[in-house]
Amino acid sequence: xxxxxxxxxxxxxxxxxxxxxxxxxxxxxxxxxxxxxxxxxxxxxxxxxxxxxxxxxxxxxxxxxxxxxxxxxxxxxxxxxxxxxxxxxxxxxxxxxxxxxxxxxxxxxxxxxxxxxxxxxxxxxxxxxxxxxxxxxxxxxxxxxxxxxxxxxxxxxxxxxxxxxxxxxxxxxxxxxxxxxxxxxxxxxxxxxxxxxxxxxxxxxxxxxxxxxxxxxxxxxxxxxxxxxxxxxxxxxxxxxxxxxxxxxxxxxxxxxxxxxxxxxxxxxxxxxxxxxxxxxxxx
Numbered sequence: 001x002x003x004x005x006x007x008x009x010x011x012x013x014x015x016x017x018x019x020x021x022x023x024x025x026x027x028x029x030x031x032x033x034x035x036x037x038x039x040x041x042x043x044x045x046x047x048x049x050x051x052x053x054x055x056x057x058x059x060x061x062x063x064x065x066x067x068x069x070x071x072x073x074x075x076x077x078x079x080x081x082x083x084x085x086x087x088x089x090x091x092x093x094x095x096x097x098x099x100x101x102x103x104x105x106x107x108x109x110x111x112x113x114x115x116x117x118x119x120x121x122x123x124x125x126x127x128x129x130x131x132x133x134x135x136x137x138x139x140x141x142x143x144x145x146x147x148x149x150x151x152x153x154x155x156x157x158x159x160x161x162x163x164x165x166x167x168x169x170x171x172x173x174x175x176x177x178x179x180x181x182x183x184x185x186x187x188x189x190x191x192x193x194x195x196x197x198x199x200x201x202x203x204x205x206x207x208x209x210x211x212x213x214x215x216x217x218x219x220x221x222x223x224x225x226x227x228x229x230x231x232x233x234x235x236x237x238x239x240x241x242x243x244x245x246x247x248x249x250x251x252x253x254x255x256x257x258x259x260x261x262x263x264x265x266x267x268x269x270x271x272x273x274x275x276x277x278x279x280x281x282x283x284x
Contacts, residue, residue: 011154019065027058052111060103061139064096068143071095076252077148089144097136101129151253178228182208182215191215193228197246197264201239209266236260236270236278244281 031054038050075088112119180191191210200207201221208215217224225233225241232244242260249261250270258270260278270278 015150019062023058023062023065027054027061030054048115048117052108052115056107056111057100057104059107060100063103064100065143067096067099068092068140068147072144072147072151073253078252092144093137093140094133096140097129097133100136100139101132104132180208180217182217184215189215193233194243194245196233196243197262197266198243198268199224199233199241200268209264212264234278234281235274236268237274238271240268242268247282250279250282 031050034050034054071088071092075085075092078085108119178193180193180196182189182191191208196208196210198209199221200209204218204220206217206219206221206224208217221239221241225235228241233241234244236242242262246262246264247260248263251259251261253259253269257272258275259267260270261267
């Protein structure tokens with residue numbers, strides 16, 4: 001497994017663990033506040049109902065995280081089309097609240113049934129939904145903000161960890177298909193330009209992604225761009241150089257940015273600066 005694959009797996013594990021932990025924390029704090037209010041006033045839910053309602057509400061919110069992730073990907077924030085974006089996110093808040101309310105009802109009916117208790121469903125679902133919506137809108141806004149901010153950080157700010165020093169690579173003439181001689185653990189490997197999916201800059205190094213593996217080279221991206229000039233490599237971002245023959249699809253992302261999907265399944269960012277020239281090359 002390459003270093004990038006390991007970093008990707010660790011990042012995904014942290015992404016998965018983040019939401020259960022953060023939801024459990026805030027719903028536990030909310031539960032303690034309700035318990036303290038009950039002790040102060042002498043009125044409120046019994047212990048079982050308090051725990052059951054907090055747990056089912058948290059479980060429903062955790063399920064709705066998947067909706068928020070999908071919705072923000074389906075309707076990325078685009079301030080150049082603020083009207084459409086505003087309508088999409090207002091509609092998303094209503095769908096989020098409705099989904100959260102419905103899941104709460106289902107979970108509570110099931111939990112109370114198997115505990116031998118009866119869960120009294122509110123006579124006025126509309127009134128109860130409006131009451132819950134006032135709380136759910138805050139949860140929805142917080143989730144959207146976290147998801148969008150994280151994706152922006154991942155796509156535009158995060159840098160790879162410092163890379164080990166390796167000998168400089170060699171570029172050999174190959175006509176329309178230049179060859180790179182790269183270092184491997186067993187010696188050297190010759191890569192032809194058409195084997196490369198994309199190149200990613202990392203300070204004074206470049207990560208070359210080819211045939212599902214990653215090769216680290218002591219070179220600048222601009223230098224490799226010049227040396228591979230005969231091949232079909234195009235900038236999609238100041239830190240990315242993509243083999244146009246490997247491009248399968250481009251799709252919108254957050255904050256006006258786009259993502260380029262390659263035939264290998266990898267995705268690379270397509271920034272605003274390079275978006276129009278890149279699209280022109282594809283359409284041309």
